[in-house]
Amino acid sequence: xxxxxxxxxxxxxxxxxxxxxxxxxxxxxxxxxxxxxxxxxxxxxxxxxxxxxxxxxxxxxxxxxxxxxxxxxxxxxxxxxxxxxxxxxxxxxxxxxxxxxxxxxxxxxxxxxxxxxxxxxxxxxxxxxxxxxxxxxxxxxxxxxxxxxxxxxxxxxxxxxxxxxxxxxxxxxxxxxxxxxxxxxxxxxxxxxxxxxxxxxxxxxxxxxxxxxxxxxxxxxxxxxxxxxxxxxxxxxxxxxxxxxxxxxxxxxxxxxxxxxxxxxxxxxxxxxxxxxxxxxxxxxxxxxxxxxxxxxxxxxxxxxxxxxxxxxxxxxxxxxxxxxxxxxxxxxxxxxxxxxxxxxxxxxxxxxxxxxxxxxxxxxxxxxxxxxxxxxxxxxxxxxxxxxxxxxxxxxxxxxxxxxxxxxxxxxxxxxxxxx
Numbered sequence: 001x002x003x004x005x006x007x008x009x010x011x012x013x014x015x016x017x018x019x020x021x022x023x024x025x026x027x028x029x030x031x032x033x034x035x036x037x038x039x040x041x042x043x044x045x046x047x048x049x050x051x052x053x054x055x056x057x058x059x060x061x062x063x064x065x066x067x068x069x070x071x072x073x074x075x076x077x078x079x080x081x082x083x084x085x086x087x088x089x090x091x092x093x094x095x096x097x098x099x100x101x102x103x104x105x106x107x108x109x110x111x112x113x114x115x116x117x118x119x120x121x122x123x124x125x126x127x128x129x130x131x132x133x134x135x136x137x138x139x140x141x142x143x144x145x146x147x148x149x150x151x152x153x154x155x156x157x158x159x160x161x162x163x164x165x166x167x168x169x170x171x172x173x174x175x176x177x178x179x180x181x182x183x184x185x186x187x188x189x190x191x192x193x194x195x196x197x198x199x200x201x202x203x204x205x206x207x208x209x210x211x212x213x214x215x216x217x218x219x220x221x222x223x224x225x226x227x228x229x230x231x232x233x234x235x236x237x238x239x240x241x242x243x244x245x246x247x248x249x250x251x252x253x254x255x256x257x258x259x260x261x262x263x264x265x266x267x268x269x270x271x272x273x274x275x276x277x278x279x280x281x282x283x284x285x286x287x288x289x290x291x292x293x294x295x296x297x298x299x300x301x302x303x304x305x306x307x308x309x310x311x312x313x314x315x316x317x318x319x320x321x322x323x324x325x326x327x328x329x330x331x332x333x334x335x336x337x338x339x340x341x342x343x344x345x346x347x348x349x350x351x352x353x354x355x356x357x358x359x360x361x362x363x364x365x366x367x368x369x370x371x372x373x374x375x376x377x378x379x380x381x382x383x384x385x386x387x388x389x390x391x392x393x394x395x396x397x398x399x400x401x402x403x404x405x406x407x408x409x410x411x412x413x414x415x416x417x418x419x420x421x
Contacts (some may be wrong), residue, residue: 012082015040022189029067037081038415084193092388118168161195165191165200165203204229210287211227212227212231225252228251232249269299276292293323297333343384
């Protein structure tokens, strides 16, 4: 006998942050989707009735003996279970809020709950100063305990999907900062459909920029360019937000530079600088901050990859000069970039001078990503160890790295094998 059947649309709302559900939608594997719904309490009788098929046909789909192929049946499934059309490659469904694909008025976003905004700001502030490695578990718990239950509450409205998207993206960044890039990619993949469901296209574009960044970090400039392009397309459908557009153009420039496309990378970087100087139509409470210091940091990386070291040096020094002391991790990354540029220019004395500042700054910063970049920096300096000042600096460097590794030992162990708690 079938179990007591839950409301299908509420069950679906609770699955919009579930990678298994999202994968089933991407692959148009309706058998897997039906199994998930059934596992969550929607009876087979109700599933079959909702999509107007026999239970025998439903069992064929669920057991993998056949697949849904007809467009009309995909549409019936989307409408029966309130699956947003874009998840199945369909047009926006009639029941979806109009804001899912447009913003007619500048500055129109789903209402932001004050408690949600305060929680996000608190997590973001702590992350900037201490790194995300030790905050990841807290954000995931907050998502599970405070946010996920509200996704199935129809009284919450669209705002809760934006909240879930922002915090899921934040969890992705913290996983990335902990050296768990696969886990970070999973969070980013879940965040994007949540943002689109909320109707907040600038937020969706911001998450696309994060996916572009992660693709660059993992050595996939083609994917990075794809996500930057998608983000620019999404951003173009909403109000003009200078910082968002600048960030996306900067990600595009970095992807093009990593791919060796010098002229196109320079054009994209020029577009980023122009965008940041253009007045915005609106502010946005959820987006990742991106300011002149951020753009200077990205510009330094673009110029470095293009082997334009004098320009890279200018941007790297500007990034450090503009960066607030409270942004410990950003300062660390900017100093690592600057040391590397000095080394690539052959100015070893300058590299050591900035390198000493780097080792003195924020020794307890909880970021595995900083450790990995320091490792890369050491490999860059090793060929010059015959030079006594470099050799002495590397000895001090190794002592500092050992101290940092001891402080992050539990996190590094988790990133190499275990599931984070």
